[in-house]
Amino acid sequence: MKPRIAVLGCGYWGSNHIRTLKSLGALSAVSDANRARAEGFASEQDCRAVDPEDLFNDGEVDGVVMALPPQFHAEYATKAVRAGKHVLVEKPIALTVDDAKGAVKAAREAGRVYMVGHVLRFHPAFEKLKELIDAGELGEVRYIHSHRLGLGKFHTENDALWDLAPHDLSMILAITGAPPLEVRGEGAALLDHLSDFAHLHMRFENGLRSHLFASRLNPYRERRLTVVGTKAMAVFDDVEPWGRKLAVYRHAVWQDSGQWAFTTNEPTYIPVQEGMPLTRELEHFLDCIENGAEPRTTGEEAIEVLRILTAGTVSHV
Numbered sequence: 001m002k003p004r005i006a007v008l009g010c011g012y013w014g015s016n017h018i019r020t021l022k023s024l025g026a027l028s029a030v031s032d033a034n035r036a037r038a039e040g041f042a043s044e045q046d047c048r049a050v051d052p053e054d055l056f057n058d059g060e061v062d063g064v065v066m067a068l069p070p071q072f073h074a075e076y077a078t079k080a081v082r083a084g085k086h087v088l089v090e091k092p093i094a095l096t097v098d099d100a101k102g103a104v105k106a107a108r109e110a111g112r113v114y115m116v117g118h119v120l121r122f123h124p125a126f127e128k129l130k131e132l133i134d135a136g137e138l139g140e141v142r143y144i145h146s147h148r149l150g151l152g153k154f155h156t157e158n159d160a161l162w163d164l165a166p167h168d169l170s171m172i173l174a175i176t177g178a179p180p181l182e183v184r185g186e187g188a189a190l191l192d193h194l195s196d197f198a199h200l201h202m203r204f205e206n207g208l209r210s211h212l213f214a215s216r217l218n219p220y221r222e223r224r225l226t227v228v229g230t231k232a233m234a235v236f237d238d239v240e241p242w243g244r245k246l247a248v249y250r251h252a253v254w255q256d257s258g259q260w261a262f263t264t265n266e267p268t269y270i271p272v273q274e275g276m277p278l279t280r281e282l283e284h285f286l287d288c289i290e291n292g293a294e295p296r297t298t299g300e301e302a303i304e305v306l307r308i309l310t311a312g313t314v315s316h317v
Contacts, residue, residue: 002024002025002290003063003086003289004026004061005026005062005064005282005285005286006030006050006055006063006065007021007027007029007030007031007064008031008032008055008065008068008076009066009068010038010067011032011067013090014065014067015041017065017067017278018041019045020276020278020279020282021065022047023279024283024286026286027047028048028060029049029050029055030049030050031050031052035051055080056079063086063289064085064088065088065282065285066080066088066089067090067117068090070090070091070092070094070095070158070162071095071157073093073094074093074094074099074102075099077093077106081112081114082110084110084112086113086288086289087115088115088116088281089103089115089302091116091117091167091302091305092158092306092309093302093303096306096310097303097307100303103299104300104303113285113288115285115288115295116299116302117297118170118171118297118301118305119278119281120167120171121170121174121281121296121297122277122278122281122284122296123236123277124272124274125236125245125246126171128272129234132234132248132270133227133229136231137232137248138228138229138233139230139231139232140206141175141176141208141228142207142208143210143228144172144175144208144225144227145210145211145212145213145225145226146171146225146226147214147223148164148165148167148212148214148222148223149213149218149220149221150215150216150222151216151217151218153216154191154216158194159187159189159196160195160196160214160217161185161187161198161214161309161313162309162313163214164214164215164216165309168212168225169200169305169308169309170297170301170305171225172202172210173301176204176208176210179204179307180202180203180204180308181204182202183200183311183312184201185198185199185311186198186199189316190217194316195313195314196215196217197214197217198212198213198214198215198312198314199212200212200312223238223239224236224238232248232249232250232251233249233251234246234247235247235249235267242274243271246272247269248267248268249264249267251263251265284296
């Protein structure tokens with residue numbers, strides 16, 4: 001039998017987890033502080049509705065997906081692992097590094113899987129991009145920049161940086177293999193005291209640099225990660241159709257008689273097998289539970305993401 005999973009938090013993203021787990025044959029229960037909302041999903045998906053206070057002692061639940069407001073993630077993840085449940089915690093996993101470290105430590109001590117919902121790490125286009133980088137196709141990576149822009153969603157607790165940047169930071173850390181040595185943040189608040197626009201500038205070992213731009217008050221959508229190497233450049237653009245999501249540009253730059261010269265080339269679009277990142281993420285979670293494997297997106301990685309977010313946060317109070 002597959003592991004039996006409950007979803008705690010039946011909001012927008014929790015509902016996606018519910019439907020996906022149902023399609024995988026692994027949905028055991030749904031839970032929400034709003035009992036009527038939980039019962040609605042339970043009826044729709046033919047599963048049980050369980051009150052949050054009863055969920056962690058439920059003998060028919062092996063793991064819990066937590067899609068809560070982030071201020072509750074650390075507390076409930078700690079309760080879950082101490083009750084013997086495996087957890088997949090949505091980003092951000094806490095609001096402070098210390099809270100995150102406590103929850104991750106509790107999972108280690110309990111011998112439970114602690115996985116983080118950095119879903120774009122499971123995007124087939126990013127997986128292929130990482131393969132190209134590891135194979136040396138881009139040469140030495142010198143610069144990474146990511147843009148995640150759009151209109152909404154607006155939260156009372158999370159600004160644009162904390163809501164939008166964790167996915168990109170997870171991808172950047174996967175590429176660099178190490179946390180940044182230096183982080184500098186800039187932000188602008190237009191609606192209230194929370195940043196609607198945020199920039200992060202990071203410096204890594206070996207001279208690698210990176211910047212991230214996140215906005216929830218932008219007139220168009222942009223979901224683009226660009227990696228600049230010494231041999232080629234690559235762009236993962238999730239707004240593009242599948243046949244154009246991953247492009248490699250083999251431009252050339254050199255010095256000629258003391259002057260810089262360059263040539264441009266048309267992009268090569270890299271074939272990518274289509275697949276839903278959330279489905280692949282949840283399949284990985286189930287596999288980790290079944291086989292005791294280390295998740296691709298660990299709690300330790302998420303702690304590094306939180307450190308960067310904390311260092312780059314600009315207060316507008």
